[in-house]
Amino acid sequence: MLPRLCFLLLLCILPAAASGHFSGHAHPDEPDHPHPHVDAPESSPQGYPASGLQLQTALVDKASSADPASIRQLMAGQQALQTEMQRLHEDVTALRAARAQPGLTEILGGIGYIIGLLGLYAWFRARRRPS
Amino acid sequence: MHLADGVMPTRLALGCAAVSLALAIWSVRRIPEHDLPRVAVMAAAFFVAALVHVPLGPTSVHLLLPGLVGVLLGPAAFLAIALGLVLQSLLFQFGGLTALGGNILIMGLPALACGWLFHFGRRLDPGRRVALGFLCGVLGIFGAALLLALLLALSGKDFLGVARLALLAHLPVMLIEGVMTGFIIAFLARVKPEMLTLPLQGSAGER
Numbered sequence: 398m399l400p401r402l403c404f405l406l407l408l409c410i411l412p413a414a415a416s417g418h419f420s421g422h423a424h425p426d427e428p429d430h431p432h433p434h435v436d437a438p439e440s441s442p443q444g445y446p447a448s449g450l451q452l453q454t455a456l457v458d459k460a461s462s463a464d465p466a467s468i469r470q471l472m473a474g475q476q477a478l479q480t481e482m483q484r485l486h487e488d489v490t491a492l493r494a495a496r497a498q499p500g501l502t503e504i505l506g507g508i509g510y511i512i513g514l515l516g517l518y519a520w521f522r523a524r525r526r527p528s
Numbered sequence: 529m530h531l532a533d534g535v536m537p538t539r540l541a542l543g544c545a546a547v548s549l550a551l552a553i554w555s556v557r558r559i560p561e562h563d564l565p566r567v568a569v570m571a572a573a574f575f576v577a578a579l580v581h582v583p584l585g586p587t588s589v590h591l592l593l594p595g596l597v598g599v600l601l602g603p604a605a606f607l608a609i610a611l612g613l614v615l616q617s618l619l620f621q622f623g624g625l626t627a628l629g630g631n632i633l634i635m636g637l638p639a640l641a642c643g644w645l646f647h648f649g650r651r652l653d654p655g656r657r658v659a660l661g662f663l664c665g666v667l668g669i670f671g672a673a674l675l676l677a678l679l680l681a682l683s684g685k686d687f688l689g690v691a692r693l694a695l696l697a698h699l700p701v702m703l704i705e706g707v708m709t710g711f712i713i714a715f716l717a718r719v720k721p722e723m724l725t726l727p728l729q730g731s732a733g734e735r
Contacts, residue, residue: 399553499579499620507615508572514611515568522561
């Protein structure tokens, strides 16, 4: 009876291990695949908003004229880019942290497993005594 | 306090896993057959307790409940805690899979100790039993912190330093759990006193 119980326990735990542990959360540091932007006509290869790259290209074109006003504009543009990147990094970090939190799904799944496994145990023990 | 993957050397991890498995099998035989829902409820409570955060100043601590589970379940507490920890590791990613044996020992052994301690004091008058409940709540976390420091010392870290750090960090949790356990024991003694003596009378270990 005990080897059967151990086998059934393994059978129940393996699906949880396979689905939860190894697929979704095992590599939390891998970046998500960049989604193609359907709204912007030109999107950069990194998947960041197209406006940043457009801004940079425009600024580089302006910089070639070597006008002090243009250089000031270039620096302001760089600053805007930096702020945008900073905000994006913060967003990604917050998103990753929120994704790693256990949710209601996991809690209910765990409680279900506990009830199910102990119920199986009860069923086995009830079968052992025909009275 | 869960050990992560890769902290313990392989032999230590395997040794802990073997001891945990043996103790879990022993504990399965001691599950009270007529009282299975209680084992399920305590296992579920232990499983979810790590999500209950108590804010303390700038940081927050979370409940662990080994003392309470040990007091209410007795020998079956080891299995309930093992089950809770396995599910926490798989579903919440708390603690690594290879460190599971070590984590189960860290939480399960203090639970067994608290169960036995409470069992020795079962003939005390109700006031003293509540105090004993408080002590069991504190000792549950205290023992767990000590075992954590011991396992980390066996993995090559400085024992005294880690022990001091672990105990200091879990001091608020010890007090909170002690108070909680005391209140729960007082409540049960009033409402359903047989729940405080039952687990160590019944056992399903027939061959």
